[in-house]
Amino acid sequence: MSVLQTAIDPTGEDFLDRCREYLERIAEIEADHAQAVSAGGPRYTERHRERGKLLARERIELLLDRDAPFLELSPLAAWGTQFHVGASLVTGIGVVEGVECAILAHEPTVKGGTGNPYTVRKFLRLFDIARENNLPLICLVESGGADLPTQSEIFVPGGRQFRDLTQASAAGRPVISLVFGNSTAGGAYVPGMSDYTVMVKEGAKVFLAGPPLVKMATGEESDDESLGGAEMHARTSGLADYLAVDELDAIRIGRQIVAHLNWRKPGPGPSMPDDPPVHDINELPGIVPIDIKQPFDPLEVINRLVDGSRFDEFKPLYGTSLVTGWASIEGHPVGILANSRGILFSEESQKAAQFIQLCNQIDTPLIFLQNVTGFMVGKEYEQNGIIKHGAMMINAVSNSTVPHLTVNMGASYGAGNYGMCGRAYGPRFVFSWPNSKTAVMGGQQLVGVMSIVARQSAAARGVEFDEAADQALREQVETQIDTEAIAQFMSGKVFDDGIIDPRDTRVVLGYCLSIVNNQPIEGVKNAFGVFRM
Template sequence: MPVLQTAIDPASEEFTARRAEYLERISEIDAEHAKAVAAGGPRYVQRHRERGKLLARERIEMLLDPAAPFMELSPLAAWGTDFHVGGSLVTGIGVVEGVECAILAHEPTVKGGTGNPYSVRKFLRLFDIAKENNLPLICLVESGGADLPTQSEIFVPGGRQFRDLTEASASGRPVISLVFGNSTAGGAYVPGMSDYTVMVKEGAKVFLAGPPLVKMATGEVSDDESLGGAEMHARTSGLADYLAVDEMDAIRIGRQIVSRLNWRKAGPEPSLPADPPVHPIQDLPGIVPVDIKQPFDPLEVIGRLVDGSRFDEFKPLYGTSLVTGWASIQGYPVGILANARGILFSEESQKAAQFIQLANQIDVPLVFLQNVTGFMVGKEYEQNGIIKHGAMMINAVSNSRVPHLTINMGASYGAGNYGMCGRAYGPRFLFSWPNSKTAVMGGQQLAGVMSIVARQAAAARGVEFDEAADTALREKIETQIDTESIAPFMSGKVYDDGIIDPRDTRTILGYCLSIVSNQSIEGVKNAFGVFRM
């Protein structure tokens, strides 16, 4: 397979300037991640420790195999809202006793671990990932239930978690709950619907209604321990399968349970040499501009992500605004689609549809490297069939059954977001780079469209167009769109699985390919629906 060459000069002035600007953007994202890691802040962290308890991330660290990776998901959930960054939860994929598991940990130092609307989005996303990739689920429980002031946004969608837990068990994916503290109201159903439940003695409290609510509802006077204590559930109700003496013992028991699951991956193992790229991945911050209007060569990115920088390009002379080809990442074969100049024409759309069909024919996962402004518009392109050709590409993406992994490297605008497998098209994982933006179109373009429409409406009514008001409206729209399209905003809405440093992309893609291999990989054969030719 050909080895990609590079035209990058790390000593050049352009490279140095781009790198410095990009590293500054990475630092800004790191600062936002630090807010999530800080949990509830020094005061609440100290109070939690004084109770002899571990923090959520410490529990996860103790649960994982030594030196095992943990791919945290949606760490910036709720960014830009009144809720704490992180959504009062830590979620991700980690290796326990050699088994890749989906892990959820409540963050009790943030409002007692109570769930808000972004917590719901976050844990439902984790459950979807666990289902799609056939992963066991481990819940590290300490939560006061729902954040009651926002119950109208939580109660209805949040109920899906209980359905998902029971469906996981029914499909043979074990659910394990380790209960460290309160698990009240709806939260009591998490251990109740788990296959295995471990409770910490004198720590876990599991009940549908605590003593105050019981008294209000029935007049009965009770205490925490007799109503829902760990020892009561272990000896009397039978809800607890194991009684742990402390938190570390609960984690030990949890690992022991996983070791006895007799778990095997259903998908393929790496089959190709996993040698590192010839070109250093550390170059990426100097290759990719922060300003998404500036072009860059996706082959320079691919050459720093794939094994040995080897890439067998498919149709290199046709539809050159989209790069397609075959490679491997950490030994796993992949097909790659990467935008070269942002716009998708008819040729690129047809090329993509054929390539996606080929990947399904040979059961190979697809990696989408987005930097797309949309499908081309204009009379010539409409007459040449851009709609039906764009629909062909979107049809192929929609009906493809091999795993899709998406990285937003820059722009992800308009229907190009759909064609390049945005969130609505079900990629197994979707990560964003710090410079990326996602929207219907750029702020300047959208403001211009609104201005043209308003100007035409004024002319149709025969009234004078208010230029000053138009200028003010355009500025307002540009500001709004630019604010709502940036990576932290999209990540805050849980529209991606996290913002990553480009230099971590190869590692993350390799881990994702290992995760998707927990499920058998079988592409769709001759069932893509009708392609409008």
């Protein structure tokens, strides 16, 4: 493969200005992440420690192999809502006894670990990732169940967790629960539906109804220990498979369980040299502008992500608004699609569809680097078949069966989001950069369309158009759209798997490519459906 060159001058004034601006945006995201890490804050953290308990992230750290990575998912869930950033839950993928495992840990310092609507979105996303990538699941349990004031938004969708747990077991993906504290009501079914359950003596409390509710329902007097204590479940009910003397012992037993799973990856694994890129990935904040209207060369990104900066570009002279080609990341072969000028024309759409088919023929995962404003519009392009060509690309993305990994580098607007494998199209993982925006269209374009339609409607009814009201509405809607398009808002809705620093992208993609190898990688060969020619 050819080694990509660079035209970037890291000492130039423009580069340094962009870098300073981008690093400021990264600092904003880091401050948001700090809110999630702080959990319930000093008061509740100290109270939790006084009870002799570890924090959720401490439990995860002790569970993982020494110096093993942990890919935290959806850390900004519930950002911008009434709920605590992080949604009372820590989720991610980490290595335990050499096995990549999906991990869920309740955050008991935030409202007792109770779940809100964003908690549900967050753990269901983790369950989807675990299923798609064939990962064992470890649940670190200490939760008071549902946040009852929001039960109408939790009860119906949240019930899927129990189905997912049982289906995981049926598929041969072990579910392991380590119960450190309360696991009540619906939460009692988490250890109940696990393959392995470990409970901490004098810490775990697992029951469908606590003593007050039992008193109200049946008149029976009972205490926590006799009703649902760890020792009772280990000696009497049989719900606990292991009785741990303390939290550290529970984590030790959990690691021991994973060690005897005899887990093996069926995927092909890395097969190419994994030498680092020739060009410095730390230069990315000076290459990618905060203002998504400013263009940048995606090859300057690719040559800082792929092994040895080697890239075999496919159709370089055709459909030049989309870069396609083959490379490897940390030894894993990949096909890459990256937007150049943001707009997808007919040529780019056909080029993408062919490239996706080729990658499926050779069982090669696909990486989508988004910076797309949509498919081109206008009379000339409609007459030349932009709809059917765009549909061809979306068809190929929809029916491709190799793993897809998506990174939003800038804009992800309109049907371009679909063609470049946005969240709705089932990428195994989707991440955003701090400058990214996702929406039907930009706020300025959207309010312009609304204004044109309103003017036409007024003219058709023969009434005077209210310019002042139109201007006020334009300002209000544009502000709303631009606010709802930013990376934090999308991540808060769990529409991505997290916002990542561009400088971490190679490491994150490399880890994700390792994770997807927990499944065989097989592309679709002859089942793409009808392509409209």
